[in-house]
Amino acid sequence: MEDLFLLAGLLLILTSFLSLYRAIHGPGIFNRIIAVNVIGTKTILLLVLIGFIYGRPHFLDIALVYALLNFIMTIAATKY
Amino acid sequence: MKEEDVIIRTVIRLMIPFIQIFGLYVIFHGGSGPGGGFQGGVILAASMILYVMAFGVTEGRRKLTEKTNMIMRSTGVLIFSGIGLLAIIFGGKYLDYGAVPLPFVHDVVKVRELLIDGGVEVGIGITVMAVMVTIFLEFYPGGTSDD
Amino acid sequence: MLITVINVISAVFIIVGLFFIVVGTIGLLRLPDFYSRMHATGKCDTLGVGLTIIGLIIYNGFNFISVKLLFLVVFIFVANPVATHAIARAAYKVGLQPWRRQ
Amino acid sequence: MKFTKFLALFILLFSFWLLLSTKFEGWFHLFFGLLSTALVTLFTYDMVFVSEDRGNNIKKLFRFALYLPWILYQIILANVDVAKRVLDPKMPIDPRMITFRSVLKTDLSKTTLANSITLTPGTVTIDIDEDTFLIHAIAKESADDLLEGTMERKVAHVFMEDE
Numbered sequence: 001m002e003d004l005f006l007l008a009g010l011l012l013i014l015t016s017f018l019s020l021y022r023a024i025h026g027p028g029i030f031n032r033i034i035a036v037n038v039i040g041t042k043t044i045l046l047l048v049l050i051g052f053i054y055g056r057p058h059f060l061d062i063a064l065v066y067a068l069l070n071f072i073m074t075i076a077a078t079k080y
Numbered sequence: 081m082k083e084e085d086v087i088i089r090t091v092i093r094l095m096i097p098f099i100q101i102f103g104l105y106v107i108f109h110g111g112s113g114p115g116g117g118f119q120g121g122v123i124l125a126a127s128m129i130l131y132v133m134a135f136g137v138t139e140g141r142r143k144l145t146e147k148t149n150m151i152m153r154s155t156g157v158l159i160f161s162g163i164g165l166l167a168i169i170f171g172g173k174y175l176d177y178g179a180v181p182l183p184f185v186h187d188v189v190k191v192r193e194l195l196i197d198g199g200v201e202v203g204i205g206i207t208v209m210a211v212m213v214t215i216f217l218e219f220y221p222g223g224t225s226d227d
Numbered sequence: 228m229l230i231t232v233i234n235v236i237s238a239v240f241i242i243v244g245l246f247f248i249v250v251g252t253i254g255l256l257r258l259p260d261f262y263s264r265m266h267a268t269g270k271c272d273t274l275g276v277g278l279t280i281i282g283l284i285i286y287n288g289f290n291f292i293s294v295k296l297l298f299l300v301v302f303i304f305v306a307n308p309v310a311t312h313a314i315a316r317a318a319y320k321v322g323l324q325p326w327r328r329q
Numbered sequence: 330m331k332f333t334k335f336l337a338l339f340i341l342l343f344s345f346w347l348l349l350s351t352k353f354e355g356w357f358h359l360f361f362g363l364l365s366t367a368l369v370t371l372f373t374y375d376m377v378f379v380s381e382d383r384g385n386n387i388k389k390l391f392r393f394a395l396y397l398p399w400i401l402y403q404i405i406l407a408n409v410d411v412a413k414r415v416l417d418p419k420m421p422i423d424p425r426m427i428t429f430r431s432v433l434k435t436d437l438s439k440t441t442l443a444n445s446i447t448l449t450p451g452t453v454t455i456d457i458d459e460d461t462f463l464i465h466a467i468a469k470e471s472a473d474d475l476l477e478g479t480m481e482r483k484v485a486h487v488f489m490e491d492e
Contacts, residue, residue: 078317104365308447
């Protein structure tokens with residue numbers, strides 16, 4: 001089971017880098033916003049997985065905060 | 081600045097209570113979990129920032145007036161330094177919580193936990209929240225206060 | 228025996244969730260315009276993350292960690308479509324035209 | 330009536346606190362929990378309950394619980410659909426914008442419908458102007474499915490606005 005978590009984490013990092021292409025290459029600001037939002041969602045999952053791998057449930061609180069910040073960031077970014 | 085549309089307003093309206101409970105949870109469990117006063121204060125401020133973004137500055141100012149904000153800013157510092165000074169008064173060092181004699185509680189570790197979670201962290205949290213909201217409103221279009 | 232069954236079920240959930248996340252990323256890279264990319268990210272990421280966390284809940288059994296994970300799932304299911312909608316609306320207001328098949 | 334709603338919000342938020350806190354021993358965290366919950370309830374009462382409620386709230390909640398499995402099934406269908414389109418080498422998409430007028434009245438029901446639309450096959454809500462929904466659909470079939478109005482009827486049923 002731990003191996004699966006580790007594998008899942010690596011896959012998430014890989015897909016994050018793929019999404020980073022959209023964030024860097026664009027075109028346009030809105031593609032970048034989606035890319036950043038997607039990377040944020042993946043990061044939440046990555047935090048949860050890290051919490052499970054190291055057996056530290058406190059990572060969950062951090063993941064919740066990160067989810068909240070991701071949401072606020074997107075709403076704020078779309079206002080300007 | 082225009083108000084956000086119906087979907088965003090409704091979701092934010094229903095989400096804010098839970099965000100605030102979560103922020104207070106982070107503040108009060110600072111000694112035993114992740115985070116603490118600063119992080120919790122930021123979460124509380126985030127809930128207010130969401131409110132202002134959804135309903136506009138005027139409505140936000142009505143909910144959290146400049147006067148309340150100022151009182152909170154100074155009360156937080158007062159709580160924080162007041163507990164620190166209490167420790168000196170009772171013969172410890174500054175912020176040496178174990179030295180404070182509380183009624184009903186005699187265990188030093190317990191006293192420390194109580195004062196950190198219930199006192200110092202709350203002071204920090206209140207201050208951080210108030211200052212964050214102030215900074216946000218100062219930079220927000222149309223949010224500048226007069227003072 | 229029971230432990231194995233639970234592990235297999237949760238592994239299936241996690242793998243399906245990861246599959247959807249990968250599909251979402253491919254969609255983000257491959258689809259031709261901004262609005263269709265929203266479809267890939269808005270749906271696939273929400274369900275992918277949701278399924279993976281549900282897999283973790285099944286693995287973890289019933290305790291307070293699972294309850295917190297459940298909060299996280301609910302939050303993501305509420306917040307993600309709203310964020311998607313917010314981006315789409317902002318793009319529409321700026322006047323971005325959707326791509327049409329010729 | 331006001332008191333009942335107030336109490337309901339308080340109980341809801343306090344149980345949220347307990348589930349987060351997981352500390353039941355000792356009066357300390359419980360006391361601060363009650364204090365925080367009371368403060369937040371006072372602060373957010375008029376945000377949560379706006380004066381548009383009508384009908385039986387408990388009945389609505391029950392109907393919403395019945396609505397959830399259907400919408401989850403739809404979400405899974407949606408994902409399989411998107412996955413097919415994305416992974417197909419020819420990429421069979423034909424995006425279009427559609428508008429339709431909705432019979433829904435309250436903010437909450439409109440929000441539920443909009444989020445459901447965003448999560449289900451091939452459609453994303455772009456804007457709501459009064460009661461006109463602007464939708465971006467990824468293909469003709471998904472647009473037609475939505476215009477049939479099954480989902481709208483279900484949401485209207487949940488929020489008791491279907492007469």
